Every structure is written in structure tokens, then in C-alpha cells.
Amino acid sequence: MDDWVCYERMVLIRCFEEAVERLFSEGRIMGTAHVCIGQEAVAVGIAAALKPGDALTSTHRGHGHFLAVGADPGRMMAEMFGKATGYSRGRGGSQMMADTALGFYGANGITAGSMAFACGLALEAQQRRTGRVVVCIIGDGAANEGLFHESLNLAALWCLPLVVVCENNRYAMSTPVAAGLANTRLAERGAAYGIPGCAVDGNVVADVRAAVETALTRARAGSGPSLVECETYRLSGHSKGDPRIYRSTAEEADAWQREPIRRLEAQMLAAPGSDPARFAACRTRAEQAIAAAIRFAEASPAPDPATVTEGVFAPD
Amino acid sequence: MKTFTLAIRETLAAEMRRDPAVFLMGEDIGAYGGAFGVTQGLLAEFGPGRVRDTPISEQALVGTAIGAAAAGLRPVVEIMFMDFITLAVDQLANLAAKLHYIYQIPCPLVVRAPTGGGRGYGATHSQTLERLFTGIPGLRIAAPSDAADASGLLQTAMRGANPVLFLEHKLLYPLRWKLGEKLPPPVPFGHARITHSGDRVTLIAWSYMAHLCLAAAHQLAAAGINAEVVDLRTLAPLDTETLVAAARKTGRVLIVEEGPVTGGFGAEIATRIFEAAYDSLDAPIRRLAGPDCPIPASKVLEAACIPSIAAIVAAARELAESTN
Known part of the structure; x- marks a missing residue:
């Protein structure tokens, strides 16, 4: 992925998430969703570092991760609308989509819930020597779950080809990191397991990519897992309907100054020969793609209620 | 005559010989042979890659098994005492039980759990907790009462495509039944x-x-x-x-x-x-x-x-x- 591809993916994610917020406010979709506006560079930086065949697990805030690895916005939007054409045929909703063909083993509605699962994917890669590395994305809130400790200990002990990327967006729902973490320097947790832990500016896509690539290379060489902390900021609320009364508008305005898309844009504009019109055209294309996704979702059939119990078990 | 323990051990070994995707995970199942001796000797035959001792991390060991299953392996997990499965309920209820329904990812996982009282182990080592799981669609639960069924149901569990909770009552382990040299036939689920x-x-x-x-x-x-x-x-x-x-x-x-x-x-x-x-x-x-x-x-x-x-x-x- 070059800068342009990264930029396009980040803008696509932004447009998708803005559309999700809009669709909720218009009452066109139901349930809940956690959008990742402001965190697009983490998703795209990881995707840019992955090789074909690698795997990814995600969080409850997973739309961006999924889009970054190439998910179809139409099928994602159909899932948001609860339609039969959605990635989970309307059974998963915002927090539960997967496409193993893309190496995307699922967003997960349980905080830290995919960490051991990711270890298992990595164990398979290690046992069968497939060369695959697994990236497990978590949030800062997940760092306080017991599974964080159990999984990192096991991954380090067994030298699993795993990279844990912690998207530190400063808030676990309404709880700021300082109120939830005894040590807010999350990357230091790596030392507890004898593995590398590094912190990068999660709003700079190249920095995320470089850090994840380093960790992937180490994992692929058989040297075991790493912890990469990406410092970012959740510009929207935790979920739809979050009034964000726990933080100031000044803080948010300040965070908007550091948001990743404009930063990448500024950097690319500074390069000689860049064409400002190209950025606007990119945004227009992304908006058109999301509009088409919404049209696809709305035109798709609803799942048949008679099928509700189908697929509880896989065919033995 | 074979004990319940031997029937399970022979079944595990036979399935491991038959299918290289099968492997075992659990606390002290390797050199120690498991708290109840079920996996005795398996480390010697199959090595530490397929008979994996784990730290005391029930949640991670079950979750790791689920991930390995999702990627195509066939893990068989031992939970030392079923009481400890409470530490892994999230992974079973929120992940294993839902993988296929939501994501269409099969989860061929077996979780073996010694259950029950009668040995004076006290309140945290004697429970029968299947009731925690009977209300969770997506999990299968087998509870054999003799050695032939233990083997037959375990074979079915290990060859299937779904998560199975396999209850092994501690008081059954030492009991003996007439069983031939060959494994008894697989027993289909759902047939009392x-x-x-x-x-x-x-x-x-x-x-x-x-x-x-x-x-x-x-x-x-x-x-x-x-x-x-x-x-x-x-x-x-x-x-x-x-x-x-x-x-x-x-x-x-x-x-x-x-x-x-x-x-x-x-x-x-x-x-x-x-x-x-x-x-x-x-x-x-x-x-x-x-x-x-x-x-x-x-x-x-x-x-x-x-x-x-x-x-x-x-x-x-x-x-x-x-x-x-």
C-alpha cells in the first residue's frame, strides 16, 4: 500500500463511520455501533503491514479494521441494516462480522475477548509452519481484563507468531486511561512477559505501519510476540447516544487538530508535484462508494425469520 | 476389563494417531499425566507439541483452543476440575458457542471436564456444573456413564465440527467394564x-x-x-x-x-x-x-x-x- 492507497482506505473508513452515525440519527438502523472516527491510521497502518495469508482479530470497534483489509462496504452496511446479504446474514450486527478469506477472524463484542482466540490462530500457524502471523487488535480497556495477562503470558511462553496492537484511544467508554490503568504507559506491559513493547503515534499511518512491520518480522522469524501501543483518540462517542459529558469540547477540539487524515493529507501535499484536487476527488469517490453500500443494504432482503435457528451448529 | 480412564486414554490416542490435527491442551497433562491420570503416557508417544502443558490459565487455554479450532486444528482441552471451567465460561459462551452461528466458522473443540463429588474434595472441586451450559445454544454436552459410551461419545465429539463439553465423573474413572481390544464404535449424539x-x-x-x-x-x-x-x-x-x-x-x-x-x-x-x-x-x-x-x-x-x-x-x- 502506498500513501495514496492508505489515504483512500482511511477516507473510506471515515465516510463509512460518518454514514453509520448519520443512519442512526435518522433512525434508519437499529441496535448499537462503535465508530472509529479518529483512529483510521491504526487500522490502515496495520493492514499495510500485513502479508497475504496473515490473520487479524478485532474489537467491538471493528468497522475500520475490517474495511482496511478490504471488506466489502456493501455487505458491511447490509449487516448494519440486519439484512440477509450482510457478512453475518444479519446475525452479528455491528460488532460481529468476519471474513476468513480476507484473514479477518472477527470483530468481537467482549472486551479482550479475542486475545486467546488470536493465540490459537497463531498456534495453528506455528504447528503447521504456515508462515502466518496473527495481529490481535485490542483497546486500552482490554488491558485490564484477565485475558490480557493470560494471553500475553501464553503467547510469550510458546513464542507464538502474534502481534498485539493496543489501540489506546484514551477512553474505555467514559473512563479515561488515567482512571483505569495504574500504569498508563501500556507498552511497558511488554516487559512483564519478556517481549518487546513499543508505543507509537497512532495517528501517523507510516509510524503504525513501521512498528507493526517490525513486530511482524520478528514474529515471522520465530522470535515470538510483541506489543504495539498506538496512541490515538476516539473523536466520536463510545457508541451512538454517548453525550460525551465526561470530557470537554476544548479537549476534543484539540484532538481534532491531530486527527490522522488531515495529517496524512498535509504530509502528502508537502511533497513536490502533489495535486490538491486529488484529495477532494478521493473523498467524493469514498462518499459514492458508501452511498452505493447503503443502497445495496436497503435494497437487500431481510433474513427469513424461519431461518433463525439455522447454523447454530456446523454440519458434523 | 477396562477402566473408564483407560477407555478415554485409548480413544484420545487412537484419534491422535488417526488425525494429525488432533492435539491436547491442559494443566499438568504431560509428564504428570493429568490430575486423574487420563493422559498418562501420551506425552511419550505424541510429544510436547501435541500434548501441551499449559499455565494455570483456564480462560486463555480454552480461548486458545477455540482459535486453533477455528483455524482447522482439533484441540481437546482438559479442565482439571470442572469447577475451574467457571474461569473460561466467557470463552465458551461468547465465542465457541457463537462462532458458527454468527461467523460461519466451525469450532471442532472438545473440552473434557472431570465432574462431581464423592471424594471429599470440597466445595470448589466437586461440582457438576453442566447446568451453566445447558441453556447456551451452540454447545454440545456429553455425559457418559460407562467406559463404552465414554469412548464412543468421545470419538463422536472428536470427529465432529462443533464445541463439545465432555463430562467425566471422577467416581467413574476407576470402575471397570468388559471391553475388547478394539475401540467400541462411535456413539451418535442425541440418542439416550x-x-x-x-x-x-x-x-x-x-x-x-x-x-x-x-x-x-x-x-x-x-x-x-x-x-x-x-x-x-x-x-x-x-x-x-x-x-x-x-x-x-x-x-x-x-x-x-x-x-x-x-x-x-x-x-x-x-x-x-x-x-x-x-x-x-x-x-x-x-x-x-x-x-x-x-x-x-x-x-x-x-x-x-x-x-x-x-x-x-x-x-x-x-x-x-x-x-x-
């Missing part, structure tokens, strides 16, 4: 077994309680009361058809369960029978189960918590002789 035929009263149970019910049926027969004994073999799927037929046959039903009576799976069985066969019942359905208290360590107190053969015989007799 009539282990004793009778027309006066129907006893329904699973796991060790089904073993006790069979012993009780022999005593009852000697006293002239013929009991129909139904061994569920699997709780999920549940063979309602066989249960209902057995209830209709005698009109008198005693459900025997090891855990506390409140919220036990016996209540589900009673309801299914009542819904389908209330017109055939000659007496209220009766449940014999533990009292609503934790399992104490003292031998006499523990015995007061677990149905015994004598208690089953007495309850069955009372039910058979009741005039309603």
Missing part, C-alpha cells in the same frame, strides 16, 4: 439409552447418576419392582423422544441429578415430559437431587448432598407404590 427395562417406574439420569440408577434398578428388581432406566448420554442434544416414551411406558418418573435441585437440568427434563406426556402420568414427576447448598468437604456432610443408591431405591419404591 435404555440400560434397564421395566414397567413400574422410570429412572432418568446421566453420568455417574445413571450408573447409580442402574445399580438401583437391580436392587429394585430383586424387590419385585421393574424400573426402566434411561441414560441420557448427551444433554445437548437431548433425546426428548426416548424420554417421553419411557415416561409413557411406566407413568411414573424419577429424575436423578447430582447437583442442587434448583435450576438443575432435571427441571428441563420434567417439563419436556409433562408437556408431551402429562396424560400418561400416574403420579407427579419426582426429582431426586442435591440440596441447595455448596458441597461440603466432610464425608458425612458431602454424602448428604449427593443421591445414593439407597436414596434412589427408596424414592423409586415410594413412587412405584404410590396410589394417585
Whole structure:
């Protein structure tokens, strides 16, 4: 992925998430969703570092991760609308989509819930020597779950080809990191397991990519897992309907100054020969793609209620 | 003659020889051979890559197994005492049970769990906790009561494509049954077994309680009361058809369960029978189960918590002789 591809993916994610917020406010979709506006560079930086065949697990805030690895916005939007054409045929909703063909083993509605699962994917890669590395994305809130400790200990002990990327967006729902973490320097947790832990500016896509690539290379060489902390900021609320009364508008305005898309844009504009019109055209294309996704979702059939119990078990 | 333990060990080994995707994970299952000795000798044959000792991290070990299963391996996890499965309920309930329904990812996982009391291990090493899982669609639950079923059900579990909770009652481990050199055939899930035929009263149970019910049926027969004994073999799927037929046959039903009576799976069985066969019942359905208290360590107190053969015989007799 070059800068342009990264930029396009980040803008696509932004447009998708803005559309999700809009669709909720218009009452066109139901349930809940956690959008990742402001965190697009983490998703795209990881995707840019992955090789074909690698795997990814995600969080409850997973739309961006999924889009970054190439998910179809139409099928994602159909899932948001609860339609039969959605990635989970309307059974998963915002927090539960997967496409193993893309190496995307699922967003997960349980905080830290995919960490051991990711270890298992990595164990398979290690046992069968497939060369695959697994990236497990978590949030800062997940760092306080017991599974964080159990999984990192096991991954380090067994030298699993795993990279844990912690998207530190400063808030676990309404709880700021300082109120939830005894040590807010999350990357230091790596030392507890004898593995590398590094912190990068999660709003700079190249920095995320470089850090994840380093960790992937180490994992692929058989040297075991790493912890990469990406410092970012959740510009929207935790979920739809979050009034964000726990933080100031000044803080948010300040965070908007550091948001990743404009930063990448500024950097690319500074390069000689860049064409400002190209950025606007990119945004227009992304908006058109999301509009088409919404049209696809709305035109798709609803799942048949008679099928509700189908697929509880896989065919033995 | 083979013990329940040996039947399970031989089945694990045979499946591991047959399918290189099968591997074992658990605490102290390698050199130690497992807390109950089930995996003794397997490390020597299959090596540490396929007989994996894990740290004491039930949540991570179950979650890791789920991930390995999702990627195409066939993990068999041992939870040292079923009581410890509480530490991994999230992974089973929120991930294993939902992987196929939501994501269409098969999860061929077996979680073996030694269950039950009777050995004085106290409140955190003696429980039968299948009730935590019977209400979670997406999980299968097998609960054999003898060595042939232990092997047959385990074969089915290990060759399937779904998460299976496999209950191994600790008091069954040392018991012996006549079994040939070859493994018994696989036992399909969802087929209860009539282990004793009778027309006066129907006893329904699973796991060790089904073993006790069979012993009780022999005593009852000697006293002239013929009991129909139904061994569920699997709780999920549940063979309602066989249960209902057995209830209709005698009109008198005693459900025997090891855990506390409140919220036990016996209540589900009673309801299914009542819904389908209330017109055939000659007496209220009766449940014999533990009292609503934790399992104490003292031998006499523990015995007061677990149905015994004598208690089953007495309850069955009372039910058979009741005039309603």
C-alpha cells in the first residue's frame, strides 16, 4: 500500500463511520455501533503491514479494521441494516462480522475477548509452519481484563507468531486511561512477559505501519510476540447516544487538530508535484462508494425469520 | 476389563494417531499425566507439541483452543476440575458457542471436564456444573456413564465440527467394564439409552447418576419392582423422544441429578415430559437431587448432598407404590 492507497482506505473508513452515525440519527438502523472516527491510521497502518495469508482479530470497534483489509462496504452496511446479504446474514450486527478469506477472524463484542482466540490462530500457524502471523487488535480497556495477562503470558511462553496492537484511544467508554490503568504507559506491559513493547503515534499511518512491520518480522522469524501501543483518540462517542459529558469540547477540539487524515493529507501535499484536487476527488469517490453500500443494504432482503435457528451448529 | 480412564486414554490416542490435527491442551497433562491420570503416557508417544502443558490459565487455554479450532486444528482441552471451567465460561459462551452461528466458522473443540463429588474434595472441586451450559445454544454436552459410551461419545465429539463439553465423573474413572481390544464404535449424539427395562417406574439420569440408577434398578428388581432406566448420554442434544416414551411406558418418573435441585437440568427434563406426556402420568414427576447448598468437604456432610443408591431405591419404591 502506498500513501495514496492508505489515504483512500482511511477516507473510506471515515465516510463509512460518518454514514453509520448519520443512519442512526435518522433512525434508519437499529441496535448499537462503535465508530472509529479518529483512529483510521491504526487500522490502515496495520493492514499495510500485513502479508497475504496473515490473520487479524478485532474489537467491538471493528468497522475500520475490517474495511482496511478490504471488506466489502456493501455487505458491511447490509449487516448494519440486519439484512440477509450482510457478512453475518444479519446475525452479528455491528460488532460481529468476519471474513476468513480476507484473514479477518472477527470483530468481537467482549472486551479482550479475542486475545486467546488470536493465540490459537497463531498456534495453528506455528504447528503447521504456515508462515502466518496473527495481529490481535485490542483497546486500552482490554488491558485490564484477565485475558490480557493470560494471553500475553501464553503467547510469550510458546513464542507464538502474534502481534498485539493496543489501540489506546484514551477512553474505555467514559473512563479515561488515567482512571483505569495504574500504569498508563501500556507498552511497558511488554516487559512483564519478556517481549518487546513499543508505543507509537497512532495517528501517523507510516509510524503504525513501521512498528507493526517490525513486530511482524520478528514474529515471522520465530522470535515470538510483541506489543504495539498506538496512541490515538476516539473523536466520536463510545457508541451512538454517548453525550460525551465526561470530557470537554476544548479537549476534543484539540484532538481534532491531530486527527490522522488531515495529517496524512498535509504530509502528502508537502511533497513536490502533489495535486490538491486529488484529495477532494478521493473523498467524493469514498462518499459514492458508501452511498452505493447503503443502497445495496436497503435494497437487500431481510433474513427469513424461519431461518433463525439455522447454523447454530456446523454440519458434523 | 477396562477402566473408564483407560477407555478415554485409548480413544484420545487412537484419534491422535488417526488425525494429525488432533492435539491436547491442559494443566499438568504431560509428564504428570493429568490430575486423574487420563493422559498418562501420551506425552511419550505424541510429544510436547501435541500434548501441551499449559499455565494455570483456564480462560486463555480454552480461548486458545477455540482459535486453533477455528483455524482447522482439533484441540481437546482438559479442565482439571470442572469447577475451574467457571474461569473460561466467557470463552465458551461468547465465542465457541457463537462462532458458527454468527461467523460461519466451525469450532471442532472438545473440552473434557472431570465432574462431581464423592471424594471429599470440597466445595470448589466437586461440582457438576453442566447446568451453566445447558441453556447456551451452540454447545454440545456429553455425559457418559460407562467406559463404552465414554469412548464412543468421545470419538463422536472428536470427529465432529462443533464445541463439545465432555463430562467425566471422577467416581467413574476407576470402575471397570468388559471391553475388547478394539475401540467400541462411535456413539451418535442425541440418542439416550435404555440400560434397564421395566414397567413400574422410570429412572432418568446421566453420568455417574445413571450408573447409580442402574445399580438401583437391580436392587429394585430383586424387590419385585421393574424400573426402566434411561441414560441420557448427551444433554445437548437431548433425546426428548426416548424420554417421553419411557415416561409413557411406566407413568411414573424419577429424575436423578447430582447437583442442587434448583435450576438443575432435571427441571428441563420434567417439563419436556409433562408437556408431551402429562396424560400418561400416574403420579407427579419426582426429582431426586442435591440440596441447595455448596458441597461440603466432610464425608458425612458431602454424602448428604449427593443421591445414593439407597436414596434412589427408596424414592423409586415410594413412587412405584404410590396410589394417585
